[in-house]
Amino acid sequence: xxxxxxxxxxxxxxxxxxxxxxxxxxxxxxxxxxxxxxxxxxxxxxxxxxxxxxxxxxxxxxxxxxxxxxxxxxxxxxxxxxxxxxxxxxxxxxxxxxxxxxxxxxxxxxxxxxxxxxxxxxxxxxxxxxxxxxxxxxxxxxxxxxxxxxxxxxxxxxxxxxxxxxxxxxxxxxxxxxxxxxxxxxxxxxxxxxxxxxxxxxxxxxxxxxxxxxxxxxxxxxxxxxxxxxxxxxxxxxxxxxxxxxxxxxxxxxxxxxxxxxxxxxxxxxxxxxxxxxxxxxxxxxxxxxxxxxxxxxxxxxxxxxxxxxxxxxxxxxxxx
Numbered sequence: 001x002x003x004x005x006x007x008x009x010x011x012x013x014x015x016x017x018x019x020x021x022x023x024x025x026x027x028x029x030x031x032x033x034x035x036x037x038x039x040x041x042x043x044x045x046x047x048x049x050x051x052x053x054x055x056x057x058x059x060x061x062x063x064x065x066x067x068x069x070x071x072x073x074x075x076x077x078x079x080x081x082x083x084x085x086x087x088x089x090x091x092x093x094x095x096x097x098x099x100x101x102x103x104x105x106x107x108x109x110x111x112x113x114x115x116x117x118x119x120x121x122x123x124x125x126x127x128x129x130x131x132x133x134x135x136x137x138x139x140x141x142x143x144x145x146x147x148x149x150x151x152x153x154x155x156x157x158x159x160x161x162x163x164x165x166x167x168x169x170x171x172x173x174x175x176x177x178x179x180x181x182x183x184x185x186x187x188x189x190x191x192x193x194x195x196x197x198x199x200x201x202x203x204x205x206x207x208x209x210x211x212x213x214x215x216x217x218x219x220x221x222x223x224x225x226x227x228x229x230x231x232x233x234x235x236x237x238x239x240x241x242x243x244x245x246x247x248x249x250x251x252x253x254x255x256x257x258x259x260x261x262x263x264x265x266x267x268x269x270x271x272x273x274x275x276x277x278x279x280x281x282x283x284x285x286x287x288x289x290x291x292x293x294x295x296x297x298x299x300x301x302x303x304x305x306x307x308x309x310x311x312x313x314x315x316x317x318x319x320x321x
Contacts, residue, residue: 003179004228024110025081025089029102032112033075033093034048041065049111056115068136073097078284082123092120119287127233128282128292133232133287135198136258138240138278139265142300142318144172146275149312150293158278158289164291166239166279167311170265177273178215185212185267191274192247195240197230197256197266198296204237204284206252211269212245218270224277228262229284237284241277242269 028047035043043063045053048061048111056064073096081101088105101121105114123203137143147156147168170177171189178188185191188216199209207227213219226239227250231237244266250256295310300318311317 002149004161021090022080025046025091025104028104028106028112029078029080029089029091032102032104033078036065036068037074039065039069045104046099047112047204048115049109049113051162052112052115053149071097072100073145079248088114098268105260119285121288124292125288126289127291128236128280128281130293130295131232131234131236131280133199133234133236135294136196136301137275137296137317137319138195138198138262139169140195140196140319141171141193142316143276144168144173144177145311145313145315145317148310148315150310153253160291162281162286162289162291163277163279165293165310166277166291167219167294168275168277168318170273170275177275183215185215185274188215188267188274190276191267192244192267194261195228195243195263195265195276197262199230199236199258201230201238201256203234203250203252203254203256203262204231206248206250208246208248210245210268212274213269213271215267215273218272220270222268226263226266227269230256231284235282238279238294239279239281239286241279242266242271242275 013160031047032044044065045061076094079092081090084090084103088103090101090103093100093102099120101118103116104112107113145167147155147157150158150165152158157163173189180187207224210222210225224246226243227251228240228248229237244264245268247264247266248262250262265274266274280292280294282292283289293310295308298307298320299309300320301309302316305320
């Protein structure tokens with residue numbers, strides 16, 4: 001009986017602690033809303049702790065508030081949504097034009113130590129662990145898995161929920177990805193290679209018109225560059241990013257068959273060199289997606305046949321046929 005009372009007491013104390021913490025977050029979120037709506041960027045800056053103030057100096061804070069205001073308008077309401085990693089609190093904020101999620105992380109003095117604004121992510125999105133649709137690799141030659149796997153050591157994408165388990169794949173020869181001048185896209189072995197449909201699917205999103213970067217430069221304004229998103233009959237979404245400018249030959253709403261040409265590998269978007277970024281998602285929109293594990297049905301891995309295989313960093317992979 002004493003053990004039961006002890007456990008209940010601990011649970012009650014934990015609940016009270018969370019309630020007090022939640023109240024601190026509610027106060028700060030409400031203050032942020034009011035100060036943002038009043039264009040009082042100086043007061044918003046005062047909500048930050050020292051580290052946050054160094055990361056976002058007052059001029060940057062002013063620009064941050066101004067950009068949000070011009071894009072989204074004023075904040076109409078603030079509502080607690082969920083916890084992230086049992087620490088940060090995410091609030092759903094209704095603006096004039098659309099919804100956003102704002103993540104707050106407070107330090108021990110209830111000062112803002114972290115702040116992140118993202119598209120609103122509903123809580124009822126479908127869950128996807130892995131694909132059930134059988135896939136071939138979306139290319140014909142042997143390619144090299146630069147990032148792939150299920151842990152951060154093999155695959156840095158794992159740290160990001162919206163692209164966890166994604167692949168970065170290119171072609172390597174003699175340990176390098178290009179020949180000659182590294183500033184010329186055409187010198188990269190993978191640049192211009194065909195990207196084919198890995199399964200029968202519907203094209204649900206196409207992004208075109210993004211120039212290929214000079215290798216070594218980035219385009220953070222258009223993260224995925226020229227992009228194709230497919231939807232399988234099992235409600236799985238496949239994102240193909242960084243495709244070559246003017247190479248995409250499919251259109252939204254089009255049905256593709258496994259093996260159909262979709263475009264060519266390029267160097268567009270937030271990338272330093274030509275490669276294919278490939279990911280499995282639970283929804284079409286990468287901004288609110290959760291990534292899933294993408295397995296391939298029957299492929300050659302380092303010269304050996306593998307069935308139902310998830311490629312990992314360092315693998316040389318090719319379709320069997």
